[in-house]
Amino acid sequence: xxxxxxxxxxxxxxxxxxxxxxxxxxxxxxxxxxxxxxxxxxxxxxxxxxxxxxxxxxxxxxxxxxxxxxxxxxxxxxxxxxxxxxxxxxxxxxxxxxxxxxxxxxxxxxxxxxxxxxxxxxxxxxxxxxxxxxxxxxxxxxxxxxxxxxxxxxxxxxxxxxxxxxxxxxxxxxxxxxxxxxxxxxxxxx
Amino acid sequence: xxxxxxxxxxxxxxxxxxxxxxxxxxxxxxxxxxxxxxxxxxxxxxxxxxxxxxxxxxxxxxxxxxxxxxxxxxxxxxxxxxxxxxxxxxxxxxxxxxxxxxxxxxxxxxxxxxxxxxxxxxxxxxxxxxxxxxxxxxxxxxxxxxxxxxxxxxxxxxxxxxxxxxxxxx
Numbered sequence: 213x214x215x216x217x218x219x220x221x222x223x224x225x226x227x228x229x230x231x232x233x234x235x236x237x238x239x240x241x242x243x244x245x246x247x248x249x250x251x252x253x254x255x256x257x258x259x260x261x262x263x264x265x266x267x268x269x270x271x272x273x274x275x276x277x278x279x280x281x282x283x284x285x286x287x288x289x290x291x292x293x294x295x296x297x298x299x300x301x302x303x304x305x306x307x308x309x310x311x312x313x314x315x316x317x318x319x320x321x322x323x324x325x326x327x328x329x330x331x332x333x334x335x336x337x338x339x340x341x342x343x344x345x346x347x348x349x350x351x352x353x354x355x356x357x358x359x360x361x362x363x364x365x366x367x368x369x370x371x372x373x374x375x376x377x378x379x380x381x382x383x384x385x386x387x388x389x390x391x392x393x394x395x396x397x398x399x400x401x402x
Numbered sequence: 403x404x405x406x407x408x409x410x411x412x413x414x415x416x417x418x419x420x421x422x423x424x425x426x427x428x429x430x431x432x433x434x435x436x437x438x439x440x441x442x443x444x445x446x447x448x449x450x451x452x453x454x455x456x457x458x459x460x461x462x463x464x465x466x467x468x469x470x471x472x473x474x475x476x477x478x479x480x481x482x483x484x485x486x487x488x489x490x491x492x493x494x495x496x497x498x499x500x501x502x503x504x505x506x507x508x509x510x511x512x513x514x515x516x517x518x519x520x521x522x523x524x525x526x527x528x529x530x531x532x533x534x535x536x537x538x539x540x541x542x543x544x545x546x547x548x549x550x551x552x553x554x555x556x557x558x559x560x561x562x563x564x565x566x567x568x569x570x571x572x
Contacts, residue, residue: 219531219559222566225510226532229426231419234439238407241447244440310449313469314462317545318526321469325476397487401523401550 256301263297266290270347279358285350292343299339303332319402326395333388341377348373409450409459414443417463420533421446427517427529428471438474442467457542464530464543472522485521488528488557492564509566516565527554 236244267290274286313321332339349370356366414421425439446466453462475485517528523544530540541551 219562222509222513222562223532223534225506226423226513227534229423229510231422233418234422235414235418236440236443236447238410238447241410241444244444245448248444310445310466311452313445314449314453314466315456316465316469318465318468318472318543319523319545321465322472322476322522325473329476398523402546 259297259300263293266293277354279354281350281354281357285347285354287347288350289344289347292345292347295343296340303328303339319398323395323398326391326398330388330391330395333384333391336384337381341381345377348377406447406451406453409453410447413446413450413459413463416459421463421467423533424467424471424529427514427525428474430518438471441474442470445470458539460535461539461542464535468526468529468543472526475522485525486519487521488524488554488561491516491520491561492557513566516561524554527551528558531555531558 270286270289270293274283274290277283277286316324352366352370352373356363356370421442422439425435425442428438429435446463449462449466453459513532517525517532520528523546526544527540527546530543535543537548537551537555540546540555541548544551546554
């Protein structure tokens with residue numbers, strides 16, 4: 213057999229694979245379609261519940277904390293959490309509608325998915341870290357200003373928290389960079 | 403225009419077996435292959451409510467199937483084996499089979515393993531080629547230019563010829 217004919221033979225080999233002929237009934241398709249919608253709704257609900265729990269906890273703090281700066285920090289944290297939940301709801305949905313999949317070429321679809329993930333990671337300061345930062349700083353500053361004798365410990369903890377934020381930001385930036393490399397590779401193929 | 407259910411039945415009658423082969427080319431685990439195939443069927447059925455004949459049924463079916471499969475590849479990327487491009491496969495030395503000519507079963511297993519190693523776009527191209535889809539339609543499904551499709555198919559043939567030269571038609 214000559215090498216030129218090998219691919220043709222492999223095409224036949226591939227297409228002759230035994231198939232089970234799996235067919236889904238329309239009822240099964242409807243059921244699975246509804247289940248998929250329920251899974252997405254439950255995931256969204258979990259995000260809202262987690263956000264609501266933080267809002268309730270910060271709301272309690274805003275109402276009862278003796279220090280005005282801590283109360284202000286709690287209010288800012290509530291605003292930050294609401295913004296994060298809104299942003300995730302608006303931009304974080306992982307599911308593309310099936311008809312969009314049919315109207316989009318594989319290359320466009322793949323690039324679009326990677327770009328969406330890259331933007332989410334690249335913008336982590338904008339939509340996740342920055343909204344939480346003002347509240348966090350006020351939580352620490354309140355006790356530091358009220359009790360200057362405990363300031364070194366408070367400042368130390370504040371610095372540690374800020375370093376943690378920077379670390380999260382850098383890890384996300386690195387992940388976004390890796391996604392960008394995959395996007396660049398796809399663009400080279402076009 | 404036929405309704406969604408009729409279109410689905412028509413699509414599965416024509417491409418059901420190809421969808422099974424496609425799902426098997428994305429995973430070795432039987433449960434995950436079954437889940438992927440179900441996801442493809444559901445997405446295809448849902449999508450057909452909007453089918454207006456702007457492209458052929460074949461292009462529609464393959465786009466949905468490959469895009470559903472690719473979204474799973476992207477999600478499972480962490481911890482998954484490193485995927486390679488056709489260029490890397492073409493450059494790498496082909497494994498020599500010491501047991502002589504491959505029988506049909508082993509050749510198919512080796513072919514599936516080769517397809518699963520490929521990056522999504524190259525995997526799509528290889529699968530469409532193996533299904534006998536013509537170059538113009540491959541361009542329509544993948545979004546690659548005609549020139550690029552021709553180059554890639556040439557490379558696919560070279561890779562297959564080098565790696566399966568010991569395969570006999572049986």
